[in-house]
Amino acid sequence: MLIVPEEDIFIDKEKQGGYKSIGIVTDKLDKCIAKYQQENFNGIFGNPSFGFKNVDFDFVKDFKDAKFIWFWNINVNDITGLYNLENAEYFGVLGKRPLLDFSNFRSLKTLVLEWHQKDKNLYNCENIEHFDLWHHKPKDKSFADFSFPRFAKKVGLNWTNVEDLTTLNGLKGMSEISIDRSRNLKSLRGLETYADTIEKLYFDTCNKLSDYTFILDFPKLQSAVVKRIRLK
Structure with missing residues (x-):
């Protein structure tokens, strides 16, 4: 991945796996949702170094059409929000999780x-x-x-x-x-x-x-x- 900052959030310019993905920044979640919808992204990623602080995946309900899901070095205690995904194709959730x-x-x-x-x-x-x-x-x-x-x-x-x-x-x-x-x-x-x-x-x-x-x-x-x- 080639992750670069863009308007206080992060974008994967390399398009890993062929997907256009946006980073989930916990403190900028509304902005992430808006940009995802406006610019036709089809993937999400997250890492503490790039602003991901969530302890659950409840936010996925706003990205349920995402096909690319990539989170690493995370520490979450609830993953049920991931079950909102409708057609995930590329999936990796690495770190502490249920x-x-x-x-x-x-x-x-x-x-x-x-x-x-x-x-x-x-x-x-x-x-x-x-x-x-x-x-x-x-x-x-x-x-x-x-x-x-x-x-x-x-x-x-x-x-x-x-x-x-x-x-x-x-x-x-x-x-x-x-x-x-x-x-x-x-x-x-x-x-x-x-x-x-x-x-x-x-x-x-x-x-x-x-x-x-x-x-x-x-x-x-x-x-x-x-x-x-x-x-x-």
């Missing part, structure tokens, strides 16, 4: 999710094509109890604590996977389950990773980069 019920976001196409053990119904988001999961660190170091959005084609895992991918489950038609900053990862075993669909692989800052050369036998593989070395 659980999310993803049955309310069936139109999502891109989701960046910071792992929360009590989130539910992610499996039902059948339109998600790009899914990034951050900080997945359960005690059993496994994906066994995590339900991935099953039709995601691009999957990114960041800061996961698994040692291999044998419990990576439920995905149908995954074509790309990237894993970054996962220091426990030793093996890519489990990816063979998706050998018939995987085209691109990228793994970086996974210093213990040693068992991976078998991926070169995947029939549709076009690109493979492991620890900054291009294998294909």
